[in-house]
Amino acid sequence: MRAIGPVRLSKLVDDTTSPERQVKHIDDTAATRGFEVLAHPTDLDVSAAKLSPFQRPKLGPWMTDPELLSSYDALILWRWDRFVRNGQDMRDVFTWAKENNKRIISATESIEYNPSAEGVERIVSELLITAVTAFAEIEVTNTSTRFLDMMEYLRSEGRPLSGHHPFGMQPGIDENGKKNWVVSPVTKPIVDEIIRRLRDKEPRSEIASDFNARGVHTPKNWSRVFYGKPTQEAEWDGATISHIFNSDALLGYRVKADPKRRSQRLTLRDENGEPIRYCAPVISKPDGSPDVELLREVQKLLEAKSPRVSKEGETRNPLADVVKCYGCKNNLNAANPRKRGGVTYHYVMCRRAFAGKCTSRGLVPVSVAMEYLEDSFLHRYGDEPVVERSYVAEEDQSIELEELNIAFDAVSLSLESATNALTIKRQTDRLDNLAARIAELEARPAQAGGWQVRELGFTNRDRWNESDWEGRRQLLLKARITLEIQRAPRTQSYTARLVVLDKAI
Numbered sequence: 266m267r268a269i270g271p272v273r274l275s276k277l278v279d280d281t282t283s284p285e286r287q288v289k290h291i292d293d294t295a296a297t298r299g300f301e302v303l304a305h306p307t308d309l310d311v312s313a314a315k316l317s318p319f320q321r322p323k324l325g326p327w328m329t330d331p332e333l334l335s336s337y338d339a340l341i342l343w344r345w346d347r348f349v350r351n352g353q354d355m356r357d358v359f360t361w362a363k364e365n366n367k368r369i370i371s372a373t374e375s376i377e378y379n380p381s382a383e384g385v386e387r388i389v390s391e392l393l394i395t396a397v398t399a400f401a402e403i404e405v406t407n408t409s410t411r412f413l414d415m416m417e418y419l420r421s422e423g424r425p426l427s428g429h430h431p432f433g434m435q436p437g438i439d440e441n442g443k444k445n446w447v448v449s450p451v452t453k454p455i456v457d458e459i460i461r462r463l464r465d466k467e468p469r470s471e472i473a474s475d476f477n478a479r480g481v482h483t484p485k486n487w488s489r490v491f492y493g494k495p496t497q498e499a500e501w502d503g504a505t506i507s508h509i510f511n512s513d514a515l516l517g518y519r520v521k522a523d524p525k526r527r528s529q530r531l532t533l534r535d536e537n538g539e540p541i542r543y544c545a546p547v548i549s550k551p552d553g554s555p556d557v558e559l560l561r562e563v564q565k566l567l568e569a570k571s572p573r574v575s576k577e578g579e580t581r582n583p584l585a586d587v588v589k590c591y592g593c594k595n596n597l598n599a600a601n602p603r604k605r606g607g608v609t610y611h612y613v614m615c616r617r618a619f620a621g622k623c624t625s626r627g628l629v630p631v632s633v634a635m636e637y638l639e640d641s642f643l644h645r646y647g648d649e650p651v652v653e654r655s656y657v658a659e660e661d662q663s664i665e666l667e668e669l670n671i672a673f674d675a676v677s678l679s680l681e682s683a684t685n686a687l688t689i690k691r692q693t694d695r696l697d698n699l700a701a702r703i704a705e706l707e708a709r710p711a712q713a714g715g716w717q718v719r720e721l722g723f724t725n726r727d728r729w730n731e732s733d734w735e736g737r738r739q740l741l742l743k744a745r746i747t748l749e750i751q752r753a754p755r756t757q758s759y760t761a762r763l764v765v766l767d768k769a770i
Contacts, residue, residue, distance in 0.1 A: 266299060266300050266301070266338045266339065267300065267301050267302075267303050267336065267337045267338055267339075268295055268300040268301070268302055268303065268337055268338060268339040268340065268341050268370075269302065269303055269304050269305070269306060269327055269337050269339075269340055269341070270287075270288065270291035270292070270295065270302050270304075270305045270340075270341045270342075270372075271305070271306045271307075271308070271318070271321075271323075271324045271327075271340060271342065271348070272284050272287045272288060272291075272305050272306070272307040272308070272343070273307075273308045273309075273311055273313060273321070273324075273347060273348070274308075274309045274310070274311070275310070275311065275312050275313070284307060284309065287343040288305055290343055290372040290373055291305065291341045291342070291343060291372050293372070294341055294370065294372040295341055298341075298370065300338075300339060300341065302341070303336060303337055304327070306321075306323040306324040306326075306327050307323055308321040308322055308323045308324055312350075313347065313348065313349060313350040313354075314350045314351065317349070317354040317357065318348065318349065318354065318358060319357070319361075328361065334365055337367075338367065338368065339367060339368035339369065339370055340367060340368070340369045340370070341370045341372055342369065342370065342371050342372060343371075343372055343373060344371060344372075344373050344374060345371050345374060345376060359378070362378060362380050363380045366380055366381065367380070368380070368381075430446045430488065430491075431446070431509075431512075431514035431515055431547065432452055432455075432456060432484040432487070432509045432515075432547075433448065433449060433452050433453045433455070433456040433509075433515060433547035433548075434446040434447060434448060434449055434452070434544065434547060435447060435449040435451075435452065435487075435491045436491055436492075439544060439545070445543070445544050446543075446544045447544065447545065448545050448546075448547055449487075449491075451487075452484075452487050453547055455476075455481065456509065456515070456547055456548070459472060459506060459509070460548075460559070460563055463563055463566045463567070464562070464563075464566065466735065466736070466739060468503075469503035469506045469507065469567070470502070470503050472501075472506060473500075473501035473502050473503055473505060473506060474501075476501040477500050477501050481501070482496060483499040483500065483501055483505060484505065484508075484509065485497075485499060486499055506567070507567050510560065510563050510564055510567060511530065511564075512530030512531075512532070513530075513532045513540065513557075513560070514530065515546065515547040515548045515560060516540070516542075516546045516547075516548060516555035516556075516557060516560060517542050517543065517544045517545055517546035517547075517555060518532050518533070518540040518541060518542055518543075518555070519532070519533040519540075519541040519542075519543050520532055520533060521533055531668050531671060531672075532668055533672070534668065534669065534672055534699075542555075548560050548563075581599035582597075582598065582599035582613060582631075583631065583635075583734045583735065583738065584597075584613065584631065584634055584635070584638070584734070584738060584748075585738070586738075586742060586747075587638070587738050587741050587742065587746075587747055587748060588613055588629070588634050588638075588747070588748050588750060589747050589748065589749045589750075589764070590615040590617070590618070590623060590625050590749065590750075590751060591625055591749045591750055591751035591760055591761065591762070592615065592618070592623045592624055592625035592751055593615065593617050593618075593622070593623040593625070594749065595615065595616075595617055595623075597613035597614060597615055597629065597634075597750075598613060598614060598615075598616050599611070599612075599613060599614075600612040600613060600614040600628055610630060610632075611630070611631040611632075612628040612629060612630055612631065613628070613629050613631060613634060614626075614628050614629070615751075625751040625752075626754050627751060627752030627753055627754045627755075627756075628752065629750055629751070629752050629759070633750075633752075633759060634748060634750055634761075635734065637748055637750060637759070637761045638737075638741070638748050638763075639729070641748070641761075641763040642725070642729070642741070642746065642763065643725070643726055643729060645763065646725045646744070646746075647724065647725050647726035647729070648724055648725075648726060649724060649725055650720045650721070650722070650723070650724055650725075651720070651721045651722075651723055651724065651725055651727075651728050651740070652718050652719060652720050652721065652744075665706065666703065666706050666707070669699055669702055669703050669706070670703065672699055673696065673699045673700065673703065676692050676695050676696050676699065677696065679692055680692040680693065680696065725740070725744075728740055744765070745765060746763060746764065746765050747763075747764045748761060748762075748763055748764070749761065749762050749764055750762075
């Protein structure tokens with residue numbers, strides 16, 4: 266006779282031996298009963314309370330695929346209460362076993378379900394299995410209740426709800442003597458370095474490559490170090506850096522997953538709509554308060570596009586978003602480089618022209634566009650002071666309003682299923698406070714933002730001469746200056762003009 270021995274574990278941790286122990290019990294029982302074990306369908310990090318045996322990734326096919334079903338006679342389990350955790354799943358398994366004539370044997374309990382059994386024997390086995398499943402379901406309910414109670418206690422104490430701390434923090438004891446996340450003296454300097462280099466316009470990919478070359482631990486490996494676990498092979502990349510700053514957690518605020526975009530995190534707010542703080546901020550002002558403006562600046566830098574880089578490591582179009590087509594005013598794109606006499610020449614072109622939507626078909630050498638830019642810009646603006654022009658919104662409540670509305674919807678949904686009187690009162694009070702805060706923000710008159718301009722103390726010529734072409738590109742973008750250029754095909758004749766805002770020079 267042949268059997269399969271399913272193995273399941275709700276939570277997989279590195280030092281667990283449970284799967285191996287389950288396999289040993291199953292194999293020992295199989296040998297005693299005279300079964301040949303064909304496979305051990307192993308589902309790790311799978312909850313029996315959430316997925317029935319038929320839905321589990323590894324076991325499911327063995328219970329639903331006709332070809333696999335016909336290859337064995339019995340299931341040998343480690344324990345019944347680890348196989349199913351609710352009554353409905355158990356009834357479905359009974360029906361399945363009867364329809365497919367499969368015995369189900371517990372390796373550690375004297376309980377077996379045999380659909381071929383008759384009379385009292387089958388009745389007793391079904392009663393025992395049902396009782397075991399009922400106790401398992403009670404255990405699941407009690408565990409859930411204990412977990413929710415623990416979460417409520419941690420919230421009331423202002424303590425973290427999980428073991429995943431934001432990068433720049435580590436587990437420790439806060440100023441109140443409670444276990445909490447505290448600013449890490451070893452990883453906060455890494456956060457500060459990333460911020461400095463991003464503000465210096467260094468691409469994320471270069472920062473990540475430098476960290477890998479220096480052997481700097483990734484955020485996940487630092488977490489493993491803090492918990493005394495061995496590190497794993499992992500490398501930094503641009504996404505790693507972006508993920509560090511994708512929420513307000515570095516401000517010491519409590520965050521949760523956005524139900525609409527699981528990769529994003531929303532800031533949790535209290536009854537008055539204010540961000541809930543639970544630890545000291547990593548990104549802070551000299552007085553220790555959260556530096557919201559600096560985090561927003563970093564987030565905008567991470568959202569900004571960087572010029573594409575070729576496989577050889579050279580920037581495909583070092584004048585991206587600066588050189589435009591003279592004919593249709595759209596961006597010129599990098600064309601395939603050409604080599605002559607061992608020298609590589611780079612060009613930009615109008616893609617719309619090659620799609621028949623513009624007449625400017627000539628390829629423009631990047632060096633020619635650079636020469637036009639340098640001569641025109643320095644001649645007209647070289648002696649003017651460098652200014653920084655930034656848009657400042659006097660009052661933008663849209664982000665907070667969105668978070669408050671999401672919080673209102675979540676509390677409303679929670680209230681619908683609440684049965685405890687205390688919980689109902691708390692959630693009702695919170696809804697009232699959220700509604701009042703939303704009404705307050707919506708009642709404020711919308712105020713348009715404005716541009717602020719300040720001189721930085723040196724001229725455009727100074728900045729131009731000390732910068733590489735990426736720095737010059739950023740200078741032109743901030744000044745809102747572009748070059749419109751076209752080339753007559755198969756000639757060295759160019760038409761170009763410098764454009765500031767909507768005026769041509």
